Amino acid sequence: MSFDSSAMPWVRMPTVHGEFSARVFSVQGEEHLVLKRGDVAGTPGVLVRIHSECLTGDALFSRRCDCGPQLARSLELLGQAQAGVLVYLRGQEGRGIGLRAKLAAYALQDQGLDTVDANLHLGLPVDARSYEGVVEILTTLGVRQLRLLTNNPDKIRQLEQPPLEIVERVALQVAVDEEHRAYLETKRQRLGHWLDL
Numbered sequence: 004m005s006f007d008s009s010a011m012p013w014v015r016m017p018t019v020h021g022e023f024s025a026r027v028f029s030v031q032g033e034e035h036l037v038l039k040r041g042d043v044a045g046t047p048g049v050l051v052r053i054h055s056e057c058l059t060g061d062a063l064f065s066r067r068c069d070c071g072p073q074l075a076r077s078l079e080l081l082g083q084a085q086a087g088v089l090v091y092l093r094g095q096e097g098r099g100i101g102l103r104a105k106l107a108a109y110a111l112q113d114q115g116l117d118t119v120d121a122n123l124h125l126g127l128p129v130d131a132r133s134y135e136g137v138v139e140i141l142t143t144l145g146v147r148q149l150r151l152l153t154n155n156p157d158k159i160r161q162l163e164q165p166p167l168e169i170v171e172r173v174a175l176q177v178a179v180d181e182e183h184r185a186y187l188e189t190k191r192q193r194l195g196h197w198l199d200l
């Protein structure tokens with residue numbers, strides 16, 4: 004029997020942060036996972052988190068970045084929302100450069116480079132992520148007006164595409180860990196993230 008991914012069903016996904024439905028969306032060879040809560044089609048002000056995969060932070064509790072706590076906080080807020088969506092983007096490790104290159108960048112950061120210069124030193128883009136697939140996924144879900152959980156102005160710029168309308172940015176600041184304070188400071192100063200440090 005062959006597997007038809009287009010017929011992928013929604014499945015029940017109970018989490019410690021509440022009940023969601025889960026589905027995979029395949030976009031350009033990547034299997035992105037979507038968690039949905041409530042009725043999102045046509046609902047104004049759906050709470051949305053677009054989360055870039057970070058294996059070390061999301062699954063292994065690394066303190067080098069704020070990804071893990073951001074993911075947990077997102078699920079907590081989505082679990083309290085009437086209508087919400089988490090898009091967990093695969094293939095976006097290291098802001099799109101991949102896991103191996105992210106660890107190479109970490110090695111450079113241990114020698115004193117910041118997160119931006121480390122990518123550049125490797126001859127890689129500072130941020131190689133594209134959100135076209137996300138626009139497609141959210142549109143397929145019938146999401147139109149959304150409240151986006153992010154501190155990243157570039158994410159807002161890239162997602163503000165018809166028929167999507169971002170009616171509010173919801174700050175996603177988590178407790179600052181001394182292990183990643185400098186990393187957040189660089190994101191604030193060089194990438195323009197809205198962070199209160």
Ligand SMILES: Nc1nc2c(ncn2[C@@H]2O[C@H](COP(=O)(O)OP(=O)(O)OP(=O)(O)O)[C@@H](O)[C@H]2O)c(=O)[nH]1
Pocket residue numbers: 053054055056057058067068069070073095096097098099100105108109118122152153154155158175186190
């Ligand atoms: N290249 C590189 N990538 C990193 C580093 N630390 C975390 N990442 C990646 O950065 C991505 C998350 O990006 P962030 O800048 O933390 O957050 P964002 O998604 O742009 O913005 P928010 O919506 O505010 O969370 C994930 O893909 C991580 O793997 C690092 O030091 N170097």
Ligand SMILES: [Zn+2]
Pocket residue numbers: 057059060061068069070071
């Ligand atoms: Zn991370």
